[in-house]
Amino acid sequence: MDGSPRQSPARGNALHRFANPGRFMRLSGAVLPWVAALAVLLSATGLVWGLVFAPRDWQQGDTVRIMFVHVPAAWMAMGGYLGLALASFVSLVWRHPLADIAARAIAPIGAVFTAICLVTGSLWGKPMWGTWWVWDARLTSVLVLFFLYLGHIALSNAFDEEERAARPAAILALVGAINLPIIKFSVDWWNTLHQPASVTRFDAPGIHIDILQPLLVTAAGFLFAFAALVLLRTRTGILDCRARALMAARAADPAGAGAPVAV
Amino acid sequence: MIDPAFWAMGGHAAFVWPAYAIGVGLLVGLAVASWRGYVAARAAVAKLEAEGPRRRRAGSQ
Numbered sequence: 001m002d003g004s005p006r007q008s009p010a011r012g013n014a015l016h017r018f019a020n021p022g023r024f025m026r027l028s029g030a031v032l033p034w035v036a037a038l039a040v041l042l043s044a045t046g047l048v049w050g051l052v053f054a055p056r057d058w059q060q061g062d063t064v065r066i067m068f069v070h071v072p073a074a075w076m077a078m079g080g081y082l083g084l085a086l087a088s089f090v091s092l093v094w095r096h097p098l099a100d101i102a103a104r105a106i107a108p109i110g111a112v113f114t115a116i117c118l119v120t121g122s123l124w125g126k127p128m129w130g131t132w133w134v135w136d137a138r139l140t141s142v143l144v145l146f147f148l149y150l151g152h153i154a155l156s157n158a159f160d161e162e163e164r165a166a167r168p169a170a171i172l173a174l175v176g177a178i179n180l181p182i183i184k185f186s187v188d189w190w191n192t193l194h195q196p197a198s199v200t201r202f203d204a205p206g207i208h209i210d211i212l213q214p215l216l217v218t219a220a221g222f223l224f225a226f227a228a229l230v231l232l233r234t235r236t237g238i239l240d241c242r243a244r245a246l247m248a249a250r251a252a253d254p255a256g257a258g259a260p261v262a263v
Numbered sequence: 264m265i266d267p268a269f270w271a272m273g274g275h276a277a278f279v280w281p282a283y284a285i286g287v288g289l290l291v292g293l294a295v296a297s298w299r300g301y302v303a304a305r306a307a308v309a310k311l312e313a314e315g316p317r318r319r320r321a322g323s324q
Contacts, residue, residue, distance in 0.1 A: 239304035
């Protein structure tokens, strides 16, 4: 954050490249209210539908309603990590500053969805499996996903200068992406208490339409919620960058420290 | 007003309701925190821009 003179050229370039983030700010500002409204509408509809109107499962009773929170959260936890890995790839290959900001925006959101997935899974496991937790492949690999998100957040904030954190954080995100297929196929590769996929499989979904509908509505709501939060937090990241650039420009230009000159 | 059996969730109220409360609570909490962060960042930039019209962007050397 110091505004030493050697920083100035880089800051200048960063400012120059802000032509693109500027466009992002305009577009995201226009889209965000609609995405957020859809997120609230669809999530509320799907959750109330699942909680009140969906039929109870003939084996699991009312605990099956936990699925309407658990499964969409799990999808967002994994999809979010895919987004984090893609942003990190763009950041490493093309050094696009917006990709760094997006990656920093995604990590905490993914961590929250993963936490929801883990907690609701535990609350579902206790009545159905008789245990809150078991160290099997599916549960452990999702816990690792949670730690990957936390690691990314920690690494992103471990440097005084945000720009220097981007590279190691991006490498962590890409290396961690190997965990995604492990999570996905853990229920097929290893013995586990967790049931195998019942929605995302190649033949027809293995759940009844009355339960599938609220599940998909909630999932759409969570997807829009994820998108709205990424847009909002990316906007915040761009504003933070702009504030740092303005402060650096001021520090590098002490001549202007006196009476402000109107331009 | 609502059937008590609904709140009981077939005897699994202690699991179903916390799952919904924690899920919705964490998401709302994240949304509120994100919005506050955004408002703070917007205010910081506005303050800097208002204070410092002495930008010498192009050709500052």
